[in-house]
Amino acid sequence: MSKDIVLLNKEPFIRMVKRDSITTVKAWFIRMIAVILALIVAALVIVAITKQNPIEVYLGMIDGAVGSKRRLWVTIREILAMLCIAVGLTPAFKMKFWNIGAEGQILMGGTAAAAFMIYFSDKLPSGILLIVIIIVSSIAGLIWGIIPAFFKAYFNTNETLFTLMLNYVAMQIVTFCIVFWENPTGSNTVGIINSATKAGWFPSLFGNVYGLNVVLVLLLTTAIAIYMKYSKHGYEISVVGESEFTAEYAGINVKKVILRTMMVSGAICGFAGSLIVSGASHTISTSTAGGRGFTAIIVAWMAKFNPIAMILVSALLIFMQQGSVQIATQFGLNENASDIITGIIIFFLIGCEFFINYQVELRKKSKEGK
Incomplete structure (x- = not known):
């Protein structure tokens, strides 16, 4: 015994x-x-x-990611898009609002950008049109983000399912818009928008077509890092994320914080839509988001919701993705x-x-x- x-x-x-x-x-x-x-x-x-030979495999990955100037900038472009979306998810996830709807918010922002590129290309000067595109795409994403936030705040709905389902609604809206814009090819893409005039396209900066993308995303990343760490709103997000009961006891209006935070999160993801449409692909389709909204969750989580650390994580993940695509082709x-x-x-x-x-x-x- x-x-x-x-x-x-x-x-x-x-x-x-x-x-x-x-x-x-x-x-x-x-x-x-x-x-x-x-x-x-x-x-x-x-x-x-x-x-x-395994060495050839490694060299193929490096070549696919940074093997030429064009490939290097494509990798940088993808890093910037991933980083922007991950930064957008950070406030919501820090608040423990599980925003799985970045894909839909990106699509809505991209659709708004495409619409203004199509309908206002000859009505607004290029500089003004670009500013308007960034604003309206952010507002479109904001609206798509505040819908589940409202129902979460006032009816305690499951934000994971709500935001996920809105992704599919956004895809149907994109499909409708493409058909409404009388796509001549009959496929689920509108082709290159304003290919002749390049109205609404992000202009070259520092001699590169993605130069403005770099500046805007790095400024946004820095701003969100400061917002989350040093602002009152960032503090309230952290408190609500730790415990809603504690936040209420401390006098924080939890409903207001939920709505405001998802407005910020949705707006940034909507801006990412304009970054992809106006700043890179110059087209809109149901695959514009390309799964980035889900991959960005991994980036944000691995970086411990630190926007600056997300630069490295995004770079690492995109480098490997671009390299793996090259291997498959090679x-x-x-x-x-x-x-x-x-x-x-x-x-x-x-x-x-x-x-x-x-x-x-x-x-x-x-x-x-x-």
């Missing part, structure tokens, strides 16, 4: 223990290990399929191959967060006589 008790009380040889704290350097070291492992596994998957794989590689990378990046919060602990040898 006593032997059974001893066995029951015996600690496991290996166990996971929650860390009390971890230094920033160590946390990023763990993430870098995860990145290396992700690259190795992704390379092995491709090697198993293509029988290619080695003659189908279009799903890049998605598989991206999935492997994201799996490791998410999984490493577990080891940042927990550590492996081995059973200590018990001293004799105890």
Whole structure:
């Protein structure tokens, strides 16, 4: 009987223990290990399929992301779009309002941008038109964000399902607009808007077509970082996120904070729509958001909702995505191959967060006589 008790009380040889704290350097070291492992596994998957040298796989990834000036700027463009959306999600997620509707907010912002590019290209000067496009796309995203916020604040609806369902509504609105604009090809895209006049297109800055994108997104990222850390509104967002009851006890109007925060979140995601439509693709379709609204959730979460840290996380993730697309093309794989590689990378990046919060602990040898 006593032997059974001893066995029951015996600690496991290996166990996971929650860390009390971890230094920033160590946390990023763990993430870098995860990145290396992700690259190795992704390379092995491709090697198993293509029988290619792993070194060629790595070089193919680098070439796909930054192998030429054009590819470098395409990677930068994608980083900026991802960063902008992740920054937009930050206030809502910090408040623990699970905004899964960034895709819809992007689409609504992009649709508003496309509409003004189509109908006001010959009615407004280029500079004024660009400013108006940014404003109306932000307002469109704001409206799409405040709808679920209103129902959450006053009727306590499930914001996850509500925002998710609004994505599909936004897609139908985009489809309707494309048909209404009499798309001659009959597909779910309107083609390049104002290809001749380039009215409503973001102008080149510093000699590059994406120069203005860089300036606007970096300014926005800095502004949100300051807003979240140093403003009264940022403090209220944090308090509501920790506990609505505590916020109410402290005299914070929770309903007002929910509405205001989702207005900010939706507006930034709407602006991202104009960044994609007016600043990059110059077209609108049901795939304009391209899944960025969901991937940005991973970026925001991995960066611990720190807008500045999101720059690095966005760059890392997009670099790998662009590289994986190049591998699929270079080695003659189908279009799903890049998605598989991206999935492997994201799996490791998410999984490493577990080891940042927990550590492996081995059973200590018990001293004799105890």
